[in-house]
Amino acid sequence: MSAEPLSVVPSPKDLPIPVPRTARELHALDLKAKQRIYHDWESRSYEEKFSISYDERCIDYARDRFRKVVPEGAGFSRVLEVGAGTGFFLINLSLAGCLEEAQLEATDISEGMLEICARNGAEHGLDIATRQGDAESLPYEDDAFDLVIGHAFLHHLPVPGAAIREMFRVLKPGGTLVIAGEPSELGDRMSWVVKNATYRSFQAVTSLPRLNRLRRLSVQEAGGSDEDAAMATLEHVVDLHTFRPRDLEKMARLAGFKELRVVTEELTAHWLGWAVRTLEGQLRPDLLGPRWSYSAFYGYLALSWVDERLLTPILPRSVFYNVILRARKPYPS
Ligand SMILES: C[S@@+](CC[C@H](N)C(=O)[O-])C[C@H]1O[C@@H](n2cnc3c(N)ncnc32)[C@H](O)[C@@H]1O
Known part of the structure; x- marks a missing residue:
């Protein structure tokens, strides 16, 4: 396959993207296409790479992050995770009892990640409705959710402030946003x-x-294909941002959020x-x-x-x- 010029690379909405085979073809894709293709590929080994599980270890991790900023007793009826990946945060929070009887939904730019997310949910008795989409223009109506969460996804987005504005739009008035696991x-x-x-x-x-x-x-x-080797070269290309805590706070304030709380942890x-x-x-x-x-x-x-x-x-x-x-x-x- 020859390298495609940038101008004809489809946007995430015009998928499917033809899967490039060489590092040169991959690096010619636009950023969103790279995110999608890389994470589709990574979804196969993602949970092993990050030691993700749905047991006490990860349930405690998810609960502890959430409870640092949301008190016990807060109830939610419809919950969305943005950039949900394989469901690590949403499922573990649910298993921890933090989401109680809420209807669970997940979106991600990567279809591959979402397939695993739905399957992981089903394995734990959770019905997770998934929709492929871009966090910077979420595929949901206004004022739809009580709680919107995200974990370790915002640093992949070209314009993180746009995603925060979208999360604001899809939240009901009075709704809560929780974003965790972003690198400072x-x-x-x-x-x-x-x-x-x-x-x-x-x-x-x-x-x-x-x-x-x-x-x-x-x-x-190790017997991996040239395509695997090319994909692996994208790992550092898809990490776009780090945040000063006050910048994250400012983005949320500009989007219209109130009652902000920013916590940092782990050194x-x-x-x-x-x-x-x-x-x-x-x-x-x-x-x-x-x-x-x-x-x-x-x-x-x-x-x-x-x-x-x-x-x-x-x-x-x-x-x-x-x-x-x-x-x-x-x-x-
Ligand atoms: C490091 S993973 C985190 C996944 C999951 N939240 C977790 O904590 O395990 C980042 C996720 O962000 C997704 N992502 C990247 N760019 C995105 C975009 N523009 N819109 C939605 N999701 C995106 C990737 O597909 C990937 O699943």
């Missing part, structure tokens, strides 16, 4: 230092005689998380057993405690990695 600007810069140091140390150690057996095979060496816990994830990307998979996962998880919990109890009271909120935003759509006056 400073937190992200620090995590790059950790990722780089881990990567370089691993490469240095495994360049010693016989230790290179510890290295994971490349996509092609050392996130450094550990990135070191672990970087090593997982480099190490031979058979060396990563359950003992590895448990050590990583309990290490993460211990450092989360340090971040929350010891560091949050003394450090500025902008140094932490994750930003959570809660806001309310006011009633018309």
